[in-house]
Structure formats: structure tokens, C-alpha cells
Amino acid sequence: MTEERQLYNSVAPLRNVAALVALVDRVQNRALGLPGMACFYGPSGFGKSTAAVYAENKCRAYQVQVKSAWSRKKFCEATLGEMGLRPARTIGDMVDQIAEHLAVTGAPLLIDEADHLVARRMIEIVRDIYESSQAPVILIGEELLPQKLCEWERVHGRMLDWVAAQPGTLDDVDKLRGIYAPEIGFDRPLCEAILKHSNGSIRRISVNIARVAEHARMNGLEAMTLDGWDARRFFTGTAPTPRRGVA
Numbered sequence: 001m002t003e004e005r006q007l008y009n010s011v012a013p014l015r016n017v018a019a020l021v022a023l024v025d026r027v028q029n030r031a032l033g034l035p036g037m038a039c040f041y042g043p044s045g046f047g048k049s050t051a052a053v054y055a056e057n058k059c060r061a062y063q064v065q066v067k068s069a070w071s072r073k074k075f076c077e078a079t080l081g082e083m084g085l086r087p088a089r090t091i092g093d094m095v096d097q098i099a100e101h102l103a104v105t106g107a108p109l110l111i112d113e114a115d116h117l118v119a120r121r122m123i124e125i126v127r128d129i130y131e132s133s134q135a136p137v138i139l140i141g142e143e144l145l146p147q148k149l150c151e152w153e154r155v156h157g158r159m160l161d162w163v164a165a166q167p168g169t170l171d172d173v174d175k176l177r178g179i180y181a182p183e184i185g186f187d188r189p190l191c192e193a194i195l196k197h198s199n200g201s202i203r204r205i206s207v208n209i210a211r212v213a214e215h216a217r218m219n220g221l222e223a224m225t226l227d228g229w230d231a232r233r234f235f236t237g238t239a240p241t242p243r244r245g246v247a
Contacts, residue, residue, distance in 0.1 A: 013054065014172045014202065016042070016165045020051040020138075023163045024059045024108050027136040035158040037130055037137045039114075041145045042165025045237075047202035048140050051165070052112045061108040061136075066116040072125055075117070079109070095125060099132030108136035115141040118148045127155045167200025176206050181213035185223035193226050197234035207235045 013021065020040050027038045042048055049065065056063040062082045066075060076094035080087045083101050088094050102109060109129070117123045118141075130137045139145065149156045173191045177184075186194075190212070198204035211233060216224050 014047055014050070014175055015169055016047045016202070017051040017054045019163055019165065020048075020055045020140075021058050023161060024055050024061065024110070024136060024138060027138065027160050028059070028106075028108055030136075030160055035160045036134055037127075037139065037155070037158045038161045038163065039139045039141070039146055039149070039159060040163050040165065041141055041143055043143050043201075045201035045203035046165040046167070048165050049112055050202065052110050052140055056110060059108055061110050062102075063110040063112065065112040066114060068113075068116050068119075070116065070120070070122075072122050075122060075125065091125075095128050096132065099129050099135075102129070102133035102135035106135065108138060110138045110140060112140045114139040115145055115148065118145070118152070123149070123152050123155055127152075127158065130158065168195060168198065168202050168205050170195055172202060173205055173209070176202070177209050180206055180209045181216070184213050184216045184221070186212070187223070187225045189226040190224055190229060193229075193231060194234070197231065197236050199236065201237065204235055204237055211235065 023038055023040055027036055030036060040048060040051070052063050052065075055061060062079070064075070064079050064082055070078070072091050073094075076091055076098065077087045079098050080094060083098070085097060085101060088097055098109075111117070111126060114123075114126075117126060126137060126139070129135075139149075146162050149159075170191055173195050177186055177191070186209075194205060194208045194212070198208055212224050212229060215229070215233075216222070221228075
């Protein structure tokens, strides 16, 4: 287990972490005859990949994060690698290997960055795996993933549920502060300002907490207030304006 996975496995669930874990549990314990695929979707920065890592450990699932350059063969090889299995020679045999292992273990399969499978027209392989195993398969991707899947009726029609990742909350800010600034106190208005300027993005919340904590450490402060922080230093994700006279 990597250091990153140890970190997220030890942290109290954020809002979207809890939502994904609940979705996996719902699909895994579905009634007989109900479809066993689901989709967890939302904008970049909402903590979907973090949630996937946590759910992998919490639910004893297999998780694969798809890369944009992957082929069908590479996807199958990566999935079998997560399972600790040696890949067969052909793609068809690898699909059967994956399905058989999921059927025997009953483990869910979490596929992060699933948009790449749709873009490269590889999503039918996932349906093949599901049909042969009947194991829970959760597709994780960007906000438009459900619409993209409409083109693939045989996949779209096997969805048990669609769950949207939600913007961060003040509770998420508190939990992330425990990771990135455990020794620094933040007053309530500062936490509210971090949430506002981060536009609900878990990634930007984390960056802003780290920025405030760095300022506190550099100035020997044990606590930070909104009055003691320059709001212009918040990271909002907005691209900087071009500088004049700089080629």
C-alpha cells in the first residue's frame, strides 16, 4: 500500500468519500435481478479520485485509474495487475480472467477517469466484464460522463444509479485542515472564506488551507483569523492576466 493510500484510508470520510462508499455498498448489496453498474461523476477537483482510493480500501475493491493513451490491452493488463494476476496472451482471454476473478471474489471494480474509455470507444469491454461476472462496476468520471454514456445503450441501460459528486462543505474544510494544518487554529470566518474562494473544489480547499498554514508557520503563528489573512492570496483557479511588456 502506498503512502497516499495510507493517508486517505486513515482520514475521516469527506462528503464525497462517504457518497461513493454508500454507492458501492448499494450496488454490492442490490436485490437479485437489478443491474450492477453505477456512475459517480462531477467536475474536476471535487475529490472523486480521493474518494475512489478510500472506497478501494474501505470496500475491499479493485481500482483502476485509466490513462488517456491506454489501449484495450493496456487497460486489461493494468486491471489484472491490480488483482495480482499474470495477464493472458489475448485481450479476450484477459477479459475472461478479470471477470472470473471478480465473480469468485465478489469484489467491486472501480474505474476512475472512465471518460477515457468512452473517448477511445473501449467502454464495451467494461460491459463484457460486468456481464460475465455480475460484480459491481462503478464508473467514475467528469460531469458529462452520464451524457457521454447515452451513446452506449448497452452500458447506459445497466446502470443502477447515477450519483453526482457535491461541492465541498465547511465540514470538509475542517477535516482537510486536520491534514494540512493540524497544528494551526483557523477561526470560523476564515474557514468560510476558504470554502467561498475555492468554489467548492476539494483540491482548491486543500491548496488554500496549505497556503494559510504556510503563512502561519513562517510568521510563528499558532492561529489564523480572516482579519489576519489577505484574501487576495486565496487560490481560486482563475488564470493570471497576461503581464505587459513580457514576451
